[in-house]
Amino acid sequence: MATETPTTSPLRFAGVRKRFQRGKDAVLALDGLNLELTPGQVTGLLGPDGAGKTTLIRLAAGLLRPSEGKVFLFGQELSTGTTDLQEKIGYMPQRFGLYEDLTVQENLDLYSDLQGLAPEQARNRQQDLLKLTALGPFGKRRAGALSGGMKQKLGLACALLRAPQLLLLDEPTVGVDPIARRELWEIIQSLRGAGTTVLMSTAYFDEAERCDAIVLLHEGKLLRQGNPQSFTDPLRGRCFLVRHHEMRRRALRESLQQRPGVRDARIVADGIRVLTGPEPVTPAADEQWEPISPAFEDAFVELLGSGTTATVNTAPTTTTITDGKAAEAVVEVEGLRKFFGHFEAVKSSTFSVRRGEIFGLLGANGAGKTTTFRMLCGLLSPSAGTLRVAGVDMRRASSAARARIGYVAQKFALYGNLSVDQNLAFFAAAYGLRGKQRAAAIARVREEFQLAPYGPVNADNLPLGIKQRLALACALLHEPPILFLD
Amino acid sequence: MARREFWQRINALAAQGVTVLITTHFMDEAEYCDRLVLMSLGEILAQGSPAELRAQAKSPEHPDPSMEDAFIKLIEAYESQIRRAS
Numbered sequence: 001m002a003t004e005t006p007t008t009s010p011l012r013f014a015g016v017r018k019r020f021q022r023g024k025d026a027v028l029a030l031d032g033l034n035l036e037l038t039p040g041q042v043t044g045l046l047g048p049d050g051a052g053k054t055t056l057i058r059l060a061a062g063l064l065r066p067s068e069g070k071v072f073l074f075g076q077e078l079s080t081g082t083t084d085l086q087e088k089i090g091y092m093p094q095r096f097g098l099y100e101d102l103t104v105q106e107n108l109d110l111y112s113d114l115q116g117l118a119p120e121q122a123r124n125r126q127q128d129l130l131k132l133t134a135l136g137p138f139g140k141r142r143a144g145a146l147s148g149g150m151k152q153k154l155g156l157a158c159a160l161l162r163a164p165q166l167l168l169l170d171e172p173t174v175g176v177d178p179i180a181r182r183e184l185w186e187i188i189q190s191l192r193g194a195g196t197t198v199l200m201s202t203a204y205f206d207e208a209e210r211c212d213a214i215v216l217l218h219e220g221k222l223l224r225q226g227n228p229q230s231f232t233d234p235l236r237g238r239c240f241l242v243r244h245h246e247m248r249r250r251a252l253r254e255s256l257q258q259r260p261g262v263r264d265a266r267i268v269a270d271g272i273r274v275l276t277g278p279e280p281v282t283p284a285a286d287e288q289w290e291p292i293s294p295a296f297e298d299a300f301v302e303l304l305g306s307g308t309t310a311t312v313n314t315a316p317t318t319t320t321i322t323d324g325k326a327a328e329a330v331v332e333v334e335g336l337r338k339f340f341g342h343f344e345a346v347k348s349s350t351f352s353v354r355r356g357e358i359f360g361l362l363g364a365n366g367a368g369k370t371t372t373f374r375m376l377c378g379l380l381s382p383s384a385g386t387l388r389v390a391g392v393d394m395r396r397a398s399s400a401a402r403a404r405i406g407y408v409a410q411k412f413a414l415y416g417n418l419s420v421d422q423n424l425a426f427f428a429a430a431y432g433l434r435g436k437q438r439a440a441a442i443a444r445v446r447e448e449f450q451l452a453p454y455g456p457v458n459a460d461n462l463p464l465g466i467k468q469r470l471a472l473a474c475a476l477l478h479e480p481p482i483l484f485l486d
Numbered sequence: 487m488a489r490r491e492f493w494q495r496i497n498a499l500a501a502q503g504v505t506v507l508i509t510t511h512f513m514d515e516a517e518y519c520d521r522l523v524l525m526s527l528g529e530i531l532a533q534g535s536p537a538e539l540r541a542q543a544k545s546p547e548h549p550d551p552s553m554e555d556a557f558i559k560l561i562e563a564y565e566s567q568i569r570r571a572s
Contacts, residue, residue, distance in 0.1 A: 182558065250500070253497075267518050268517060330505045331505065344528055347527075349523075357521060359505070359523075360510060360516050366527075368525050368529075372525070483496075483505070486509050
């Protein structure tokens, strides 16, 4: 029974520890967490992968029980007779459980029913939510046929059916395009106006800046809590925008990142954004340093390090290209089209990519980026147009070109129940590497991607960052001159 | 932070002459690319360097749009034009 003084805070953690068993190891996901949300505020939950963000949200939603410590919702301990408490909260997990075969309206009806809303009450609330999410015109569309951003909005609508006083959102904007992200954020803003307390995890630093408060987690501990200004104010005088008249942005960033006294250097629209240590850094010749206001990302880097590994081999090798004009086109696309039945997924695309370029494909969900990628990789045959990759006509000899490309899919195509070493061996064989060549390739990527400590760990049990490394390593085993990252 | 390490590796690969094609929803990452195409409804709406793409969304009210501003503006303009046509 809860004996602590009741508090008006919608959510309070008191000394919460949460342990998980992962294989033979016990993992401490949250380590003595104390936390209190202010009513009516939007609190952003940030931290590196594996910091404990999802665990914290699941504990708050009552889906997990703490190993030690207590969770209080509206002053009442979340453990005994919590059904009335559950009614006060809305929860949207990373993958909301929409019924893909049901329509938007049917999903709303089902969730209204599951949450015990009276029919009249449900109808009114649904109308408000359809308006809020601009999903009104799509009531009869199957949830499975919605874009990623619309699915997220429908999930959010379902979580809002009971007009919760506390809304828990686990990375609601991840994987959605900028337009849908802006719409989701506008909905969250409107809830703040209505007095709802929101706790949302996010990977976007600009979203953190728009929150009233930020909770920064690291390795299961609360690293810092406060409003966005309390994070950025201490960094005043240490942030600069650096420009150089001749150097290309990537080379300039690399040079700045290596400089003593520079904590972080990153490419932004107008130049390179630099965070220095407390000591002033003297600009090199031909560099312009302009003081700028600190951003939340600077604070994140200051508190958690830049996450860049010194051992990544950034030294240009002998194959370094000198500049754009000498480099030949390695991907040439002309009039590329793809039909799925009557639906034209890609409409007469023309572009080329030169050797050593980093070439980006941007677009809303469903714009045709992935379809284009799959044709470039020889995984899908074009309906019309020409397509040359590494000098090979993909419509005639795609297998020859496939040997020259590496492909990393959105959802890394790793074998989750195989270990890191088994995945490497599998992909090496799949790329046709044999004997000594295979052993050498595996040894090379294990070292380059620092995978040796994870050799026997199943891919499913890897932290996201390491999984990403493994996916890249697998795609680079055969040293492809072209890499596709979707 | 995993993304930073990822980009550090991508930059190193490009410096070695590897050609990299990437899709991303992180508009700050679009700035790391040498060139970009912007797609909507199967069509390429714009292509060029990050600065060239941003410049296409310039207006008297928004003289200095971010990549995210440019993305939203160019796509919304195109999609409303398609809707009007249909």
